[in-house]
Amino acid sequence: MNHRKTLIFSGLLTVVIVGAFQWPQKTQDMVVDVVGETVEETTRSILIQGGSLEDLKQKVTSVGGEVTHELGIIKAVAARLTKTQEKAIKEMEGIRLYEDREAETSSGALVETWYPSVVGADDLHNLGYFGYSVNVAVLDTGISGFSELWYDSINWTRFITQYDAIDNVIVPGAMGDTNGHGDHVTGVIMNSARSPTGKYNGVAPDAGLVVVRGFDNTGKGAYADVIRGIDWIVTNKNALNIRVLNLSFSAPPRSHYWDDPLNQAVMAAWKAGIVVVCAAGNLGPDPMTIGVPGNVPYVITVGAMTDNYTPQDPTDDSLASFSAAGPTVEGFVKPDLVAPGGHLVSVMQYNSEIATTHPEFFHSDWHFEMSGTSQAAAVVTGVVALLLEYEPNLTPDQVKHRLMSTARPALDGSGDLAYSIFQQGAGMVDAYGSLAAGTYTSANQGMNIDNDLAGTEHYGGRANSDGNGNYYLMGMNGHTWTGGYIWSDGYIWSDGYIWSDGYIWSDGYIWSDGYIWSDGYIWSDGYVFSSGLTETASVNTWVPPE
Secondary structure, X not given: OOXXXXXXXXXXXOOXXXXXXXXXXXXXXXXXXXXXXXXXXXXXXXXXXOOOHHHHHHHHHXXXXXXXXXXXXXXXXXXXXXXXXXXXXXXXXXXXXXXOOOOOOOOOOOOOOOHHHHOOHHHHHHOOOOOOOOEEEEEEOOOOOOHHHHEOXXXXXXXXXXXXXXXXXXXXXXXXXXXXXXXXXXXHHHOOOEOOOOOEOOOOOOOEEEEEEOOOOOOEEEHHHHHHHHHHHHHOHHHHOEEEEEEOEEEOOOOOXXXXXXXXXXXXXXXXXXXXXXXXXOOOOOOOOOOEOOOOOOOEEEEEEEOXXXXXXXXXXXXXXXXXXXXXXXXXXOOOEEEEOOOEEEEOOOOOHHHHHOHHHEEOOOEEEEOOHHHHHHHHHHHHHHHHHHOOOOOHHXXXXXXXXXXXXXXXXXXXXXXXXXXXXOOEOOHHHHHHOOOOOOOOOOOOHHHHHHOOXXXXXXXXXXXXXXXXXXXXXXXXXXXXOEEOOOOOOOOOOHHHOOEEOOHHHOOOOOOEOOOOOEHHHOOOOOOOOOOEEEEOOOOOOO
């Protein structure tokens, strides 16, 4: 039996599914697993039509359900079904299922978000993959009571738990999000509402959710609080089956990646088997603007592209002007890839800090238009959830390689790169391609995260500077900073993504500018972090939608 390890509220729930819906050709039993305890899956009442009463009763019995009412007047039966039994019934030919009440959605009007289609997530939805059984931790400003965040695509509670790392407490009810960033990012990942065309607003609408608040109403968080949040996530990883961690925030680098305490916590999460997705930051487009923790070489760092408000026309897509670029000071190519991050629409409270500060971007019915690498990272987090539903045994390093090896770089009219790899990494994430690839190669070759954390070895990448402000990759052809053209398929890195791997740090990787950061940090002198880790990180800098 396959287990879906998640927390749901106990008790019976009476629900309604309007219309027929095709689910993937698979079934899964679900249990609740909280620190070793197993609870049987709850049931709900469903109306079933499609055939004679005897045939319907036989179908319900065949999946282990309980018929509660024979409704001959409408040629239907009512039955109590678990979610697994419900899915099995849906797969039977000619069957229609109905809820016994309408689920309310707090956002009201239907909206079209487009970004699931731009990255190919809607193709995976059509194949039956929605992120089911994959629990995602979002460390941000909290979430509000939007039903599309608390419930999955068939109105089952997806909510697991909420931890406030600032106050160090578990929050039993709705935590709220007075800033708005957490709601928006979570909605990009897993909004279960549908658009007017029937597509899902979120990338992984059935993913499980773990909410960790590490940032206040202004979007700022002390290192100590954010690290405590990551510590809690790693500690509860197994009990809550946390597979993915979304970090849509950044801080200015103050040291080498291995000396930064926040980066050390992020590396520990990766080592624990959690796929960590980080925003590149919104301080682009200049080189060497990647923030912490996006400068950690192991994690998946995401930059942003924009569709120029024409999502169905890829010919005018471009790199977002704010998207931070690499390389990192240790010579690693960052970001690793890019995703939609321009003018993404998601849920947000009308009285939140962001919505009241920028009311011109607040849509009616609780939707807000926002740009940033925070949103791009959330898109990739959703793609990771879809991939892990399909192949749950992938390691973080395998997930990273799968996404990079199937990404679609932006090319110019001659088939050359339209952007430097220090701007776009491997290219645009491709959800469908990542599932279809079937490869199991690991990224981060040549690096040992245990040794890195222990301080016995640290690593550098292939990037270097020629002393004139031109960045290149040692042993490979250089890449220039150019304008953007179209996002296209078909460009294959002949070197097998070797530029994403690492090498033991040595004097041979010292850049010609002596590691002088553009804002004046000379890292050889070292940055001494405060004893209370009062340094701050923040949700990424506001940028106008583009």
